[in-house]
Amino acid sequence: MASDPDRSRPGVKQLLENAGNGSCADCGAADPEWASYTLGVFVCHSCSGLHRNIAHISKVKSLLLDPWSCSELEIPECLQRNTTFSHLEFMDSVGNAAAKARYEQLVPAFYCRPSPSDCMLLRDQWIRAKYERKEFMYVERQEPYSAGYREGFLWKRGRDNGQYLSRKFILSEREGVLKYFNKNDAREPKATMKISSLNATFQPGKMGTAHGLQITYLKDNSTRNIFVYHEDGKEMVDWFNAIRAARFHFLQVAFPGAPESELLPKLTRNYIKEGYMEKTGPKQTEGFRKRWFTMDDRRLLYFKDPLDAYARGEVFIGSQENRYSVLAGLPPNTQGSHWPFGITIATPDRKFVFACETEEDQRGWMSAFQMVVSRPMLPQDFAVEAYFKHKP
Numbered sequence: 079m080a081s082d083p084d085r086s087r088p089g090v091k092q093l094l095e096n097a098g099n100g101s102c103a104d105c106g107a108a109d110p111e112w113a114s115y116t117l118g119v120f121v122c123h124s125c126s127g128l129h130r131n132i133a134h135i136s137k138v139k140s141l142l143l144d145p146w147s148c149s150e151l152e153i154p155e156c157l158q159r160n161t162t163f164s165h166l167e168f169m170d171s172v173g174n175a176a177a178k179a180r181y182e183q184l185v186p187a188f189y190c191r192p193s194p195s196d197c198m199l200l201r202d203q204w205i206r207a208k209y210e211r212k213e214f215m216y217v218e219r220q221e222p223y224s225a226g227y228r229e230g231f232l233w234k235r236g237r238d239n240g241q242y243l244s245r246k247f248i249l250s251e252r253e254g255v256l257k258y259f260n261k262n263d264a265r266e267p268k269a270t271m272k273i274s275s276l277n278a279t280f281q282p283g284k285m286g287t288a289h290g291l292q293i294t295y296l297k298d299n300s301t302r303n304i305f306v307y308h309e310d311g312k313e314m315v316d317w318f319n320a321i322r323a324a325r326f327h328f329l330q331v332a333f334p335g336a337p338e339s340e341l342l343p344k345l346t347r348n349y350i351k352e353g354y355m356e357k358t359g360p361k362q363t364e365g366f367r368k369r370w371f372t373m374d375d376r377r378l379l380y381f382k383d384p385l386d387a388y389a390r391g392e393v394f395i396g397s398q399e400n401r402y403s404v405l406a407g408l409p410p411n412t413q414g415s416h417w418p419f420g421i422t423i424a425t426p427d428r429k430f431v432f433a434c435e436t437e438e439d440q441r442g443w444m445s446a447f448q449m450v451v452s453r454p455m456l457p458q459d460f461a462v463e464a465y466f467k468h469k470p
């Protein structure tokens with residue numbers, strides 16, 4: 079290499095040390111290794127793949143594998159037109175902090191900003207909303223989810239046959255409900271779900287569809303599930319954020335003066351853990367049955383099928399201060415489990431015994447249960463506990 083015109087200039091990797099560039103501009107994952115040289119942002123590998131979906135406005139390159147400066151790439155075009163060098167210069171002039179100030183200036187408080195563990199759909203639509211539709215630069219573009227009312231059709235899974243049928247849904251912040259209708263001209267909704275107990279969580283894996291959304295609500299204090307999707311990813315994510323907006327409004331009314339930071343984590347929640355275990359009945363002599371378990375906040379629900387509308391049962395798990403504990407292993411003389419790795423949950427009233435297929439499953443469930451029992455109970459948790467205690 080005869081001359082090195084770049085020697086005095088910083089390399090692209092040095093720009094990662096600038097404030098804001100140390101984590102992905104879109105999902106917050108640490109140590110981004112890719113960059114969009116048309117938007118000027120540093121992103122993780124996974125989000126760089128989503129930027130390829132909007133290639134007309136975002137062009138990505140690897141920080142490690144692709145050439146960024148002329149000194150690394152001595153091609154005539156580059157030397158003449160200085161093109162690759164200008165990418166570097168552009169990255170230096172923008173960066174994640176400046177891009178955030180521009181593209182995220184009007185993100186509504188309730189809007190879901192995805193984390194690295196969120197599903198592809200949420201991250202894809204977040205990236206499109208920011209850079210392609212520029213929803214957070216113009217507030218009028220947020221109408222689909224911030225209006226307080228939303229009406230439309232979703233594919234809903236039938237409770238008995240598992241077939242998805244088109245159903246009309248209406249979300250009304252004013253009425254405090256989400257409802258759906260079996261017939262388009264029906265007067266009475268098939269179900270009315272109160273926003274106060276509504277939760278929505280994307281479940282692409284469990285439902286086997288990339289846009290699959292699980293909606294739960296409480297009826298007579300028991301959890302009910304419905305499973306919906308829309309072919310159009312934007313529609314589905316708009317529904318999700320409309321539900322979050324309605325929940326935010328509800329919580330602001332229910333807890334006046336509560337800081338936003340306290341309300342926002344309550345808009346929607348992902349499950350702590352899901353998967354199969356075996357369980358036995360209260361006497362531990364009934365034989366073990368394989369069930370699908372969902373740890374949702376402090377409710378451990380079990381289902382025959384992961385997509386059942388109703389749980390077969392629910393167990394409340396309180397905190398260690400209130401005499402709940404988790405132990406690895408089965409009580410002595412337990413018989414009939416097919417799976418070898420036991421877990422015993424003791425509540426003030428009884429013991430629940432579960433068996434996992436692998437040691438890894440057991441470890442995963444143990445740490446999920448430990449996390450729940452080590453968390454102090456909140457005032458509203460005591461009300462739920464009391465309900466479970468007096469349940470017929």
Ligand SMILES: [Zn+2]
Binds near residue numbers: 102103121123124126
């Ligand atoms: Zn990312």
